Amino acid sequence: MTIWESSCTEPFLISGLEVPVPVPFVFVSGILCGVVLTLLVGLASRERRELSSYSINKISTNTSSNDFAQNEENHWKQNKFKLELNETSQQKIGNNNSGENTNTATKNDKNMNAAAHDILQAAITLFEKQTRPSMKDSYSSAANNKVVEYLSPEEMLQQLFATDKNISLRLNMNMTNTNTNTNTNTNTNTNTAHQKVEQITECFRLIQKYSVNTNHPFFFNQLFGAVDPVALAAEMIALSVNTSAYTYETAPVFTMIERDVLGYLGRLVFNLDGGGEDHGNSGSSGNDSDTDGLMLPGGSLSNLTALHVARHYAKYGVEARPSHCHRSQSQIRVDGDDDDDDDGDDDDDDDDIHEEKKEQENDQSRNALRPLSNTLHVPTHSQPELVAFVSAEAHYSFIKAISVIGIESHNLIVVPTLHNGQMDVEELESLMINMHDLYGEAKVPFFVGVTAGSTVRGSFDDINAIVRVCRRHEEKMNSSNYPYGYVPNRNLRLSSTSNSIKKHKIWIHVDGAWGGSAIFSARHDIRGLVKGVEKADSFTFNPHKMLGAPQQTTAFVTRHKGLLKAANSSGAKYLFDCRKNGAEYDLGDASYTCGRRTDSIKLWALLKFHGPDGLGRQLEQKVDVLDYLVKKIKEKNNFLLACDPWPFNVNFFFVPEHLGTKMIQSGVDMDSSNPQIGEHLSKELADVSVRLKLVLHQNGEMMIPYQPISNQEADCFRIVLAGYKPFTEGDVDRVLELMEQYGNSL
Numbered sequence: 001m002t003i004w005e006s007s008c009t010e011p012f013l014i015s016g017l018e019v020p021v022p023v024p025f026v027f028v029s030g031i032l033c034g035v036v037l038t039l040l041v042g043l044a045s046r047e048r049r050e051l052s053s054y055s056i057n058k059i060s061t062n063t064s065s066n067d068f069a070q071n072e073e074n075h076w077k078q079n080k081f082k083l084e085l086n087e088t089s090q091q092k093i094g095n096n097n098s099g100e101n102t103n104t105a106t107k108n109d110k111n112m113n114a115a116a117h118d119i120l121q122a123a124i125t126l127f128e129k130q131t132r133p134s135m136k137d138s139y140s141s142a143a144n145n146k147v148v149e150y151l152s153p154e155e156m157l158q159q160l161f162a163t164d165k166n167i168s169l170r171l172n173m174n175m176t177n178t179n180t181n182t183n184t185n186t187n188t189n190t191n192t193a194h195q196k197v198e199q200i201t202e203c204f205r206l207i208q209k210y211s212v213n214t215n216h217p218f219f220f221n222q223l224f225g226a227v228d229p230v231a232l233a234a235e236m237i238a239l240s241v242n243t244s245a246y247t248y249e250t251a252p253v254f255t256m257i258e259r260d261v262l263g264y265l266g267r268l269v270f271n272l273d274g275g276g277e278d279h280g281n282s283g284s285s286g287n288d289s290d291t292d293g294l295m296l297p298g299g300s301l302s303n304l305t306a307l308h309v310a311r312h313y314a315k316y317g318v319e320a321r322p323s324h325c326h327r328s329q330s331q332i333r334v335d336g337d338d339d340d341d342d343d344g345d346d347d348d349d350d351d352d353i354h355e356e357k358k359e360q361e362n363d364q365s366r367n368a369l370r371p372l373s374n375t376l377h378v379p380t381h382s383q384p385e386l387v388a389f390v391s392a393e394a395h396y397s398f399i400k401a402i403s404v405i406g407i408e409s410h411n412l413i414v415v416p417t418l419h420n421g422q423m424d425v426e427e428l429e430s431l432m433i434n435m436h437d438l439y440g441e442a443k444v445p446f447f448v449g450v451t452a453g454s455t456v457r458g459s460f461d462d463i464n465a466i467v468r469v470c471r472r473h474e475e476k477m478n479s480s481n482y483p484y485g486y487v488p489n490r491n492l493r494l495s496s497t498s499n500s501i502k503k504h505k506i507w508i509h510v511d512g513a514w515g516g517s518a519i520f521s522a523r524h525d526i527r528g529l530v531k532g533v534e535k536a537d538s539f540t541f542n543p544h545k546m547l548g549a550p551q552q553t554t555a556f557v558t559r560h561k562g563l564l565k566a567a568n569s570s571g572a573k574y575l576f577d578c579r580k581n582g583a584e585y586d587l588g589d590a591s592y593t594c595g596r597r598t599d600s601i602k603l604w605a606l607l608k609f610h611g612p613d614g615l616g617r618q619l620e621q622k623v624d625v626l627d628y629l630v631k632k633i634k635e636k637n638n639f640l641l642a643c644d645p646w647p648f649n650v651n652f653f654f655v656p657e658h659l660g661t662k663m664i665q666s667g668v669d670m671d672s673s674n675p676q677i678g679e680h681l682s683k684e685l686a687d688v689s690v691r692l693k694l695v696l697h698q699n700g701e702m703m704i705p706y707q708p709i710s711n712q713e714a715d716c717f718r719i720v721l722a723g724y725k726p727f728t729e730g731d732v733d734r735v736l737e738l739m740e741q742y743g744n745s746l
């Protein structure tokens with residue numbers, strides 16, 4: 001029994017199929033989504049009521065019936081979408097015109113404002129149309145609409161971007177611009193605005209129609225998918241207030257939510273009880289535990305952040321860039337000369353802020369950028385090079401990130417994997433030990449990227465084993481006879497509360513962008529995948545992948561409080577000024593971006609509604625269904641596992657009958673979960689994967705990826721259950737059936 005088939009499940013009729021739909025889903029999509037949409041509609045229409053000279057008729061918002069989508073489609077097809085002038089408003093404008101001599105420009109502005117709000121209202125209807133029925137479909141074992149209405153690029157250009165069509169997405173179309181229209185006729189102006197509403201709304205509809213429906217149950221293409229309705233609702237609320245989470249001043253609630261969510265996550269990941277009180281101005285980027293963290297725009301930038309803070313830590317510790325609010329510029333010294341009485345507690349904060357305020361009042365050039373070169377330690381060339389390690393299965397973002405942080409790409413060492421895709425830890429150790437001989441240079445390991453759920457295989461590195469290797473190597477590096485000492489500043493403290501002087505340390509970052517949600521499961525086979533994560537230095541995971549938060553939602557946490565701010569603070573005075581209300585809670589200076597999305601609300605909503613246990617159970621249900629998929633692949637002659645499956649990823653081949661016969665004849669063990677396939681047959685198999693993927697895509701039946709895999713020469717298929725995907729065994733059967741149906745007729 002799945003969590004979606006639990007006792008709170010109600011039968012729900014979708015296109016003649018009785019489909020189990022859970023009460024939470026009905027509750028959420030029906031009530032929450034409805035409430036939020038009503039709010040947004042209200043928001044749009046409030047101003048519209050004030051401004052509108054016409055209203056949109058005939059856009060049905062009644063979604064209670066299952067034929068909503070069909071009605072809506074017919075409605076559009078028959079071109080019955082009408083914008084009709086609201087007589088009363090029109091008259092009002094007319095009266096105003098004669099009575100008060102309103103000039104044409106003002107009338108135009110009013111019409112355009114009204115039109116803009118009508119467009120918003122139409123978009124809200126389209127939003128509901130797009131999300132609601134497709135979310136229902138994700139409960140259907142036989143999806144009754146397409147994953148994509150596929151158009152080739154040529155067809156797309158012809159149908160959507162042609163210049164000779166009345167409606168086109170191309171920008172140089174003749175949408176009459178009323179701003180430049182000098183015609184004084186009120187009706188013409190109104191009609192032009194009216195036409196714009198129609199045109200833009202139709203453009204929106206086309207954009208939706210020909211986009212990929214990632215809410216569809218058979219969208220397997222990437223590591224994201226159907227959106228969780230509660231997280232979507234949270235995103236809508238965030239959009240409704242459209243702010244930036246850099247200062248408390250602009251985002252008071254989101255600042256506190258982000259601190260709370262990341263504090264919770266930090267305690268969960270690093271296994272800490274409670275955590276100390278943070279009064280905001282302790283130098284942390286801001287949460288109420290002993291850890292630090294930020295929401296970041298994606299897993300790739302999280303990996304970059306991990307490398308960046310690890311490099312900063314290796315060179316400067318946590319105190320090289322004090323918080324702008326803690327000290328004035330004159331107090332900032334080149335690292336190593338830090339004030340001895342800076343013990344990191346907040347006793348002196350009031351004085352600091354007082355001093356700072358006085359200084360800022362006198363500072364004529366406070367909007368100017370401070371010269372960072374005054375404050376930073378500049379490494380000399382005689383110092384050894386920093387070296388990072390990741391496995392051959394690690395995400396490609398590490399390759400880009402290493403160059404971005406200014407480390408030569410050859411100093412990212414790729415450690416081979418075992419046959420199951422895990423980092424070969426013995427190899428890691430031997431590479432660390434022999435690095436100097438191998439590369440003939442002074443190099444110092446400073447970072448190991450651990451993969452918790454690799455993109456293709458879904459493999460999890462053994463965190464505990466990697467920690468042991470790193471600790472052993474640190475001991476060597478910190479012994480007196482280690483020849484490649486990288487100690488930029490012996491007096492620098494490791495953390496604001498620690499008295500220990502700086503030593504070599506290898507930063508361990510767990511990239512759980514894909515599989516990190518395993519921390520929420522209580523089940524041994526799932527939580528055990530990230531055993532040892534509590535010993536890591538940093539951890540990231542993407543709720544927008546496994547858990548169905550809207551793109552992008554990424555959390556990054558580190559056990560080193562204050563480090564994000566130390567590494568990123570630039571103290572831009574026009575924005576981060578401790579005299580502003582609540583400035584001690586500002587998050588933005590700990591980030592290397594300026595504007596910041598309010599992403600924390602999505603993770604907060606997931607945790608608040610489902611709870612960690614509920615999220616864990618979703619994962620467990622997915623793992624069980626994927627187990628069933630593995631079983632079916634093993635049973636069926638047409639399918640073959642490409643490698644031993646991990647809980648979240650199944651890699652396999654479709655083998656048409658004629659090819660299967662050839663493979664058996666040439667001695668391929670078709671029962672193996674790690675089959676050895678010769679070069680020639682691999683080519684044929686890869687060709688099948690490519691052609692089958694394309695035909696499924698073009699027919700809009702399914703979007704499934706193929707990709708190379710380390711133990712095979714042929715590209716294979718991958719199925720993952722990303723997103724809010726209440727998949728059933730019936731859905732698995734349907735997927736395999738479809739693949740057989742199309743695959744056998746290739």
Ligand SMILES: Cc1ncc(COP(=O)(O)O)c(C=O)c1O
Binds near residue numbers: 297299395454511542
């Ligand atoms: C293991 C892993 N790390 C990092 C990333 C990058 O995440 P994002 O796409 O959010 O940048 C991915 C993306 O698939 C991934 O699978």
